[in-house]
Amino acid sequence: MARAESHATRSAIEGLIVVSILMPGLSAAAEEAARATYALRNAPRPQALEALREDAIAAADRFASAAADPTGSGF
Template identity: 60%
Template structure:
């Protein structure tokens, strides 16, 4: 009888150790996945904010040249602005997919940046640029408040 109790105790101890080990491994996997997801979301937002800043700059240069009547400079700046606008597409899509709670702020920041096109004059261009910066700042604020998990 003593032997049977000892064997059962050993088996129970082994089973308990196995279960605790499995639970610890599962908890670790969940933590790693959560950290990976947080990192992906943060990277997507960072890439989008960077792309928006590059496009804002390109559009400011482009529209300044257009308003000044510099056709040669405008043509080159227009080509650059097309490239910077295209560079917004992937990070905007990633933010929308990975952080749906930030989709409206991201879309608003992109739309405000696109609105620089065709400004009536230098003052309007400056106002549109400031509005685009403010929209991007709202995205950053929303991302900061978001758990990013």
């Protein structure tokens, strides 16, 4: 189970890195989403994991919004 979760996390991060390279205007949002995702691995206790999960979801939402904005600097 842990191995599959680690692979899924790594896959998600790799996608964000590729986007950062191809679309430099999205790199800040991509980096924020990647850091928030990796932070899940270092939750000090189960209660903190929920807050970190919410942070990661919010960061991913911000990234998606930035990517979807045709007037933003991502394109």
